[in-house]
Amino acid sequence: MNFTFNDDQLLFRDSVRDLLSNEVTAERIRQRWDSDSGVDSAALQSLVDLGLTAALVPEEQGGLGLNTVDFILIAEECGRAALPEPIVDSCLVATPMLVDADRALEGSDSRLGELLQAIASGDQTVLCGPSINPYINFAHSADYLLLPHGNEVHLVAIDAVQLELQTSVDLSRRLSKVSWQPRSETCIARGEMGADLWRSTLNRGALANAAQLLGLSEAMVARSVQFATDREQFGRPIGVNQAVKHLLADCAVKAEFAKPAIYRAAYTVAVAPTRADWSVSHAKASAGDAARAASRNCTQVHGAMGYTWECDLHIWMKRAWTLDREWGDAGFHKNRIHEWLLQPNALLGPQYTFGRRHLGDAVNPTIAV
Amino acid sequence: MDLIYTAAQTQFRAEVRDWLKAHIPAAPLPSFDTDVGFAAHREWEKTLAQGDFGMVTWPKEFGGRGCDLIDWLIFEEEYYRAGAPLRVNQNGIFLLGPTLMEYGTPAQKKRFISAMASGSEMWAQGWSEPGAGSDMAAIRCRADRDGDEFVINGQKIWSTRAVFADWVFCLLRTDPESSRHHGLSFILVPLDAPGVTVRPIPQLNGLPGFAEIFFDDVRVSDFNLIGEEGGGWAIAMATAGFERGLMLRSPARFQQASKRLVELYRQRQNDILDLSIEDSVVRCYMDAEAYALSTYQTASRLINNGAIGPESSCNKIFWSELDLSIHETAMSLLGAKAEIEPSSPDADQQLSNWLDGFLFAQSGPIYAGTNEIQRNIIAERMLGMPRR
């Protein structure tokens, strides 16, 4: 039992954080808003160079062979920076889906292995569009999409789909509604295998958003602390007032307790992604809660400035609003927990925080590990 | 990161579980805020000590097992799962014990820790005064040096379980010229010393759960001074750190309560309920888990030579508000029957437990540093907001 990150994981996190704080500034995010693609290729390339796209690709396919736990802090950093490019969606969600499919097929579909190599080197991008999300963010920038048809998983080239662009309240996002025709040659999995892949993918997507929401919350609070220190009223910084302090302290408490839920979910997803529903829903619901509180309270701390287009706060706030609803909103995730709590055989109580392995019983079918 | 217990940890859990099964009193003990209940809980502390389960994290020489914090969490999980009696000596074992380990001389450790661990000496905490609540640095109760003794005069208040305890650990002003957090000392005082008067204060449930303590020329040996004379503030802050940080409220307590809440909810699920209940039940369960996970994280960090950071000030707010939510939700589920006192013909153990817990939950946001003070600490020390 050791609920900490190792030095390598922390080092990876630090280097991504450094890079993002230099390369992904509010100013450069705003520049993306005026471009068609919405992508800053220089920033994207430096993330590829750092190994993000290779991270979760197996070593045999030219990747780093890392897992969800290794990447979870990276996702948090992408949230902290309000990174517009869908790095987390592709690296932490679509890539592992392909890896899982390739494993389940025992490498029999050579397209998958080749694609994973191209993903690792940053040459190609894959995104997925599960039925729970009405749109795919940055679909136009992907080479392939993973799309559902019932339980089937289809790997569809981007030129075989029609995209209808939608404008998000968060101008950093580039949403598309996707129209496409399922064909037998695009189908890479079906039946139980397909259902498992989608189930894991939903969990990974929700986890990816939870981690980003945490980073977003902390970033909003940090900006607001700075603002409350600099801005003076009545001859002293507004931050000396308890009413202001307590708004931000409340956000800190929520974020602090979303953290370990996210890390446990990352671990559970790494070990048994189809059995991570409970822990992932906990992570997503609590991270969403933290991010909604931060969005509201941080706007309040900024006064009228927080209501302007000019103030950068809304870059983070709008992202928080959107990620909170994508991959299942609070209602979806709390309902999953609610359903589980009502199951007569749900394992409740202090001895089951990490499942029931420790009692030498079979692995808990719901929580895993 | 490895979230699987080792074979040794699993073995330890089984040992704790078996031992508790064999030793837990058959019927729940009466409240420890009564004469009889206190005596029964003291007996239970002795039983725990005989099984070497008094304080598993303490070194063997002090009656512990030298366990690490993960083992402590496992012990607590099994303890609450089994419904074992509350720890009547928590002031001693969770607050003073760790303080003595860190700041006591070998002789002081020898004198006080084992007696505490064995259940023979029960402790109260004497910090608050009528004029020094949140503003603890306003302490006025004096201890004047006289040779190798201190002469204590003044008053303490809100001292939990002082009515039945044997000793109180105090923060006293040893330098009459000093002000604020200077000139305070950490001194241990026997409650049966001549000149000590303990006046019970009934709490919301009518029982004397805390007390006022009056000191009238009370003499104690300077052997009872912990740390430097005048250096009490720093020691008290370290003690408060244990209190807020990790030990005082182990997560298992809330996980067990939220499990009972889910069970209660299942019983009432087909009744017409307040619309917010579904959400509250889910939240309570999630938050109890989150608190447990957070504690495992801190425990792991400490085991790997990390430190408790300023973010630990978030703990107290989180568990005290969680405890309130759990009990408020349970009260809603119980509806108009929730008000029934244990002495009523209609009362049963379930109703009584919830009502008792609900009353006690009202105090969580107040003791151990009010939640407003905690929010100030979070804002200033964790987030770095300006003080003035």
Ligand SMILES: Cc1cc2nc3c(=O)[nH]c(=O)nc-3n(C[C@H](O)[C@H](O)[C@H](O)COP(=O)(O)OP(=O)(O)OC[C@H]3O[C@@H](n4cnc5c(N)ncnc54)[C@H](O)[C@@H]3O)c2cc1C
């Ligand atoms: C059940 C229980 C057990 C206790 N056990 C012990 C014990 O064993 N030993 C012991 O020494 N003490 C004990 N206490 C006392 C406890 O530590 C104090 O109650 C606490 O520190 C608050 O002090 P106070 O009650 O004087 O409230 P006050 O300090 O008068 O505060 C009243 C209200 O004003 C708010 N307030 C005060 N100052 C500020 C500020 N600067 N900013 C914002 N808000 C502020 C508080 O948050 C609170 O809401 C216990 C209390 C309770 C309820």
